[in-house]
Amino acid sequence: MFIKTLAPQDQLISQLVPIMAQASQILLEEYQSYCAGCEFNIQEKSDDSPVTQADLKVNHFLLKHLATVTPELPVLSEESDYSARAAWQQCWMLDPLDGTKEFIHERDEFTINLSLIDGHQTIFAIIAVPCEQVMYIGHTSQLPYKYSFSRQEWFQYQLEEHDVVAPLQIGLSHNSKNPKYKNFIEPILQNREVERREAGSAYKFCMMLEGEIDIYPRFHPTSEWDTSSGQALLESIGGGLMTLDQKPFLYNQRETVLNGGFIAYRDQHCKNIAYDALSRSGILD
Secondary structure (H helix, E strand, O other), X not given: OEEEEXXXXXXXXXXXXXXXXXXXXXXXXXXXXXXXXXXXXXXXOOOOOEEEHHHHHHHHHHHHHHHHHOXXXXXXXXXXXOOOHHHOOEEEEXXXXXXXXXXXXXXXXXXXXXXXXXXXXXXXXXXXXXXXOEEEEEEOOOOOEEEEOOOOEEEXXXXXXOOXXXXXXXXXXXXXXXXXXXXXXXXXXXXXXXXXXXXOOOHHXXXXXXOOOOEEEEOOOEEHHHHHHHHHHHHHOOOEEEEOOOOEOOOOOOOOXXXXXXXXXXXXXXHHHHHHHHHHHOOOO
16 A cells, blocks of 8 residues: 655656656547547557557657656667667656557556666666556665555555455456456365456556456457556565566566566465466466
């Protein structure tokens, strides 16, 4: 959970918070305009995924302002050219609109993901939630902060023990019809009541930080900019995100930016439950 605190005395956080707050406001206004039925441009990319004018507008804004904060760092963005990334030791990783499909379906579970990569590791991360006017932010080496930019209030994460009696909350995407998810949950049900929590995009990582999701299994594709921020924030509270064979994701080191399946977990107790369920589910056979 998060408890109220003073604003952190951290230069990078101080520089990025107003930029991310303004980017969130731009995205929120785009969303409100779209929901109101105003003329709105949506196109399909080469992989058949949608890209909207909101993706591109927020991307342009953040590229411009990141260049003023860290002019020496390139940006690996979903909506920009990153063909030279193999030479980058350090870079920003950006998804200016994570949850484009949620946006298009008028669900408010979309985010802006920004993370700092150093030698294939994520060392700093932000997830902003425009419709809630909050962002989750911090260095991997410390407990994360939550900032409400509508109220200008700061909160910091407080560690708490896992409740072994309460139902286990499993995070799933909307309309998850892949039988692997049912197979994953069945072994857990033998020892624990389960609650399914459906949500879109990296918003599920925010729910994990708030204690509303314990385990988030993913058996269909994502990209590196979908997971980097969430993984870093989870690691900072003692949780994590790993491949199905229990290896942490590394970033900007493979030929492709596509991720394989993963398990995200809120703490080590949840990790043990998740990988035990995975081993008994038949998914890995």
